[in-house]
Amino acid sequence: MKPRIVIIGTGLGGCYLASGLLDYFEVVMIEMLEAKPLLRDRIKDVALPAVTYPHVESGYGGTTKAWHNALMEIDESVFADKWPFLKNTMVPFYDLAYSALSGTTRQKINQFAQNLRNKLEIMGFSKSLLNQNMFIPKNRINAWKKLDLKNKVKTIEGEVTELIHDGVGRIDKIKICRKNDDDVLVDGDYFVLSSGGLGSPILLQKLFKSLPIDSLKNAGCHYEDHPIAFVGEVQLNKPLYKLWDFPVKTSSGNANIRLPFSFFWEGINVSFQLRPAHHFRLSKPREKVVSIISELRNFPFNPLNYLKLLKHVDDIFEILSFKFGLRIPTRNYTILMVAEQPPAPYCAVWKEEGDNNIYRRWELDDVYVKVLNNALTKFLDTISPVIKKYNLFSNWPTQVYSSSHHSGTARISKDEKNGVCDENGQVYGLSNLFICDGSMIPSSGFVNTGLTIVALAIRMAKFLSLQVKSSKIKG
Ligand SMILES: Cc1cc2nc3c(=O)[nH]c(=O)nc-3n(C[C@H](O)[C@H](O)[C@H](O)COP(=O)(O)OP(=O)(O)OC[C@H]3O[C@@H](n4cnc5c(N)ncnc54)[C@H](O)[C@@H]3O)c2cc1C
Incomplete structure (x- = not known):
């Protein structure tokens, strides 16, 4: 039995x-x-x-x-520092998990990511920021x-x-x-x-x-849980939008790869995504950016969400890019920060x-917010060769929420x-x-x-x- x-x-x-x-x-x-x-x-x-x-x-x-x-692997340094075993014991299971969830293999995903990494490097982004990839099946x-x-x-x-x-x-x-x-x-x-x-x-x-x-x-x-917030906007002198939602084909349909810019800073891992934006002019900077894509996906029968979408032009372009690969040229990007938070x-x-x-x-405590702030400065400094100008939201620390992980x-x-x-x-x-x-x-x-x-x-x-x-x- x-x-x-x-x-x-x-x-x-x-x-x-x-x-x-x-x-x-x-x-x-x-x-x-x-x-x-x-x-x-x-x-x-x-x-x-x-x-x-x-x-x-x-x-x-x-x-x-x-x-x-959206699928991501935990970095081996996090295993080494904070888990009671090393990442290599998990690698065979990450292989199986990717195959189960992605419609392709971990090896292929890493190849797609490497391809994207090379293109970003050629565009002028520092290799030191191109560490971890995010694989997103469309459905x-x-x-x-x-x-x-x-x-x-x-x-x-x-x-x-x-x-x-x-x-x-x-x-x-x-x-x-x-x-x-x-x-x-x-x-x-x-x-x-x-x-x-x-x-x-x-x-x-x-x-x-x-x-x-x-x-x-x-x-x-x-x-x-991970702190997440739009912290500002940036204008670039490079066409990064062409590499956003980098398309890949899998046996279970199309998917996208992104490479958040990430690095280790004052004891925490932190990442920044530059998301193509179509709504703003840096001559009249915004003080806040909100995305309603999650709400729309989870409550598609609420007509109010479609009305709200009209006020979130960036979301409309994000959906067009994610679903249909339509990349509308822009020089403007919002800065989305996602970070590690030490356990409570x-x-x-x-x-x-x-x-x-x-x-x-x-x-969040003040010391931690300071670390995030320093990481943001470090990030802008590292990508300064490709920046034309930027605007940080003066009160972004009050807009940091957790991300349901x-x-x-x-x-x-x-x-x-x-x-x-x-x-x-x-x-x-x-x-x-x-x-x-x-x-x-x-x-x-x-x-x-x-x-x-x-x-x-x-x-x-x-x-x-x-x-x-x-x-x-x-x-
Ligand atoms: C909007 C949103 C978007 C997300 N996007 C991503 C993403 O892109 N990538 C990613 O990696 N993660 C994402 N996450 C997080 C991810 O969904 C969760 O990490 C994952 O589902 C958690 O799995 P779990 O097995 O821990 O629990 P859950 O999937 O939450 O399952 C728990 C289950 O237990 C049941 N349950 C709870 N208590 C009891 C009880 N007492 N008796 C009986 N049943 C009970 C619940 O009903 C539920 O079915 C997202 C989360 C949200 C909310």
Whole structure:
């Protein structure tokens, strides 16, 4: 008999893990769906907001219902400094993750990126800025649908509200609250939290109340998300717009590659994208730039968004360039900054007695804003040979929001004092509880986390399947 594994959440991590376990496990997936109040409306920011609404999604596919599936790899220096293992152990899984998500191979993507890098260098951009690439398939992937899990796993619809342990280091059952129905208890041989960077720590914090072990003390702490903001505008003497959304063909359709200008500065990784702009004249500079592309993608049936689009000319040209490869000549560009933020030293994600919300504290301190400011100066200095003039928004620090890459809240660490789970995702102190979602990522530099979540899920599926094959796990 196959062992039974219960995965809580059908988002990015949960789906790719489930798909990799089907040969060796009976897979049961629990999904809270879109019960009201919606999960996305239960996230309460007590400090700064995220740039996207929603921050998270619920229902089959989780936040992949809303994501852009832009794919990036975490740099090897981030692994070396902040992970308990080196990147080379992840490379085979990045290979598999790219193939699963991109319609092409990691090797080809690196070739496309190298081609773009050469062209940017010839145009006059310093090699030192051309480090990490971003691959963007034109159509987003809902992980649940893409993997056709509906026909492959058993599902239970409802919200998991409690993990129940047996007192000797195992999870025995979970409690599921079902809409218009009685609560149920579900048992299993193995349990995996794939409820996302904001969902998983909440269940671990509740478990901590009846099981006060060191690892669970860290749940909700070390929260990390990337600061993102349009910080200004620049006029260039080079036709960079020709290389924006550099097109590539894949087996699953067309895609684009971008190379954000990135570098390491005063302890953090920071990146700047110069996005073609058609709306501004530097003689009458703007003080703020806002993009509504995410809103439009996630709420396409709201006519208001189309009206708003009329006021966001840059977005119209961005859509034309992204979707149809139409590059309208311009000398003007907005500067979009995305940076690494050191993990919060306090518990940043939590729930309070008596309400159903998830509270999130994400904030920037003055010292950190100064580092960003210095990085911006350094960036402008480095690209000065191609700049004609620029305008920085005087109050850009007040426009920095987080970017919905919730991570770190149940992080991988070398021991239970510094995090929640080991490098295989197993929670320290519990023999049958695992984490497989954004919360396990200990650090990501400035890059988005989706590709790494999938690489970790494929890696964990291999680890667990090998355990069954070698009979360490029995049903
Ligand atoms: C608008 C937007 C755009 C984005 N674009 C990108 C991008 O371009 N590239 C990128 O890499 N990342 C992007 N992201 C982030 C990316 O979507 C997430 O990092 C990724 O989906 C997280 O995967 P996950 O497995 O951690 O959790 P999720 O995908 O969030 O899945 C969690 C699942 O658990 C379920 N769940 C939660 N709690 C419970 C419970 N108690 N009981 C039962 N079920 C539960 C939820 O309903 C959900 O289905 C974007 C995010 C947003 C919001």
